[in-house]
Amino acid sequence: xxxxxxxxxxxxxxxxxxxxxxxxxxxxxxxxxxxxxxxxxxxxxxxxxxxxxxxxxxxxxxxxxxxxxxxxxxxxxxxxxxxxxxxxxxxxxxxxxxxxxxxxxxxxxxxxxxxxxxxxxxxxxxxxxxxxxxxxxxxxxxxxxxxxx
Amino acid sequence: xxxxxxxxxxxxxxxxxxxxxxxxxxxxxxxxxxxxxxxxxxxxxxxxxxxxxxxxxxxxxxxxxxxxxxxxxxxxxxxxxxxxxxxxxxxxxxxxxxxxxxxxxxxxxxxxxxxxxxxxxxxxxxxxxxxxxxxxxxxxxxxxxxxx
Numbered sequence: 001x002x003x004x005x006x007x008x009x010x011x012x013x014x015x016x017x018x019x020x021x022x023x024x025x026x027x028x029x030x031x032x033x034x035x036x037x038x039x040x041x042x043x044x045x046x047x048x049x050x051x052x053x054x055x056x057x058x059x060x061x062x063x064x065x066x067x068x069x070x071x072x073x074x075x076x077x078x079x080x081x082x083x084x085x086x087x088x089x090x091x092x093x094x095x096x097x098x099x100x101x102x103x104x105x106x107x108x109x110x111x112x113x114x115x116x117x118x119x120x121x122x123x124x125x126x127x128x129x130x131x132x133x134x135x136x137x138x139x140x141x142x143x144x145x146x147x148x149x
Numbered sequence: 150x151x152x153x154x155x156x157x158x159x160x161x162x163x164x165x166x167x168x169x170x171x172x173x174x175x176x177x178x179x180x181x182x183x184x185x186x187x188x189x190x191x192x193x194x195x196x197x198x199x200x201x202x203x204x205x206x207x208x209x210x211x212x213x214x215x216x217x218x219x220x221x222x223x224x225x226x227x228x229x230x231x232x233x234x235x236x237x238x239x240x241x242x243x244x245x246x247x248x249x250x251x252x253x254x255x256x257x258x259x260x261x262x263x264x265x266x267x268x269x270x271x272x273x274x275x276x277x278x279x280x281x282x283x284x285x286x287x288x289x290x291x292x293x294x295x296x297x
Binding site: 001021024025027028029114119129130138139140141142143144145146147148149 | 150170173174176177178267277278283286287289290291292293294295296297
């Protein structure tokens with residue numbers, strides 16, 4: 001069946017459900033998992049005419065460090081889950097402003113043949129029937145997507 | 150892992166992809182499958198002011214025709230399951246809204262996962278996901294595997 005299941009995570013509790021399901025499925029099928037975390041790119045300060053100002057709270061260096069720490073924490077959770085289940089696991093973090101595109105790119109690059117993800121992530125349940133990234137992944141993925149609530 | 154996978158079908162070629170994936174997954178996991186086909190209910194003739202609806206078929210004929218459709222659609226599940234040596238059952242349900250019948254069948258049969266195609270009889274029609282698949286995803290409490 002599946003040999004390499006992509007488990008995207010944004011470090012949220014809801015995403016952890018997707019991780020668990022992906023790892024359990026991989027264990028049952030003798031597959032491996034590829035964990036991926038998408039780092040939002042650093043947004044430099046913007047000084048526009050009059051109204052348009054954006055000053056990030058952190059410098060570029062600090063921001064990158066903080067993001068990488070978040071990524072490591074989220075991917076450590078994938079590795080821990082895989083280790084507990086005796087499933088082979090690789091993880092990677094990628095930088096992109098559009099997580100769903102980065103997720104699909106990571107699936108292609110890692111030659112994954114399925115994706116397992118939570119119905120919602122960091123954005124929370126927010127009254128929506130499906131999270132925005134999950135919706136986009138479902139819409140554009142050519143490989144099967146397991147959606148876990 | 151999963152022990153009982155629901156594979157909804159509307160008899161379309163696209164739905165058959167979902168059936169195949171569901172049966173393959175069941176085979177790999179040692180699970181069983183239940184195929185379900187949803188029959189739209191018969192709409193009797195309506196004569197209102199300015200509105201006239203006359204069904205093409207009498208109720209008996211309609212029932213026969215839709216049951217034949219259901220059998221044909223579900224035979225795909227049977228053939229795939231037999232070929233993969235997966236224990237199976239099939240059911241047809243009558244409902245206005247296929248997604249509701251799919252979810253209630255999953256509950257009634259105690260399925261722990263649903264595998265379905267991204268689109269069915271409605272075709273690709275420019276939509277990113279088929280309407281029933283979207284609603285099943287929205288309403289399901291058990292995991293749903295969507296196959297393109």
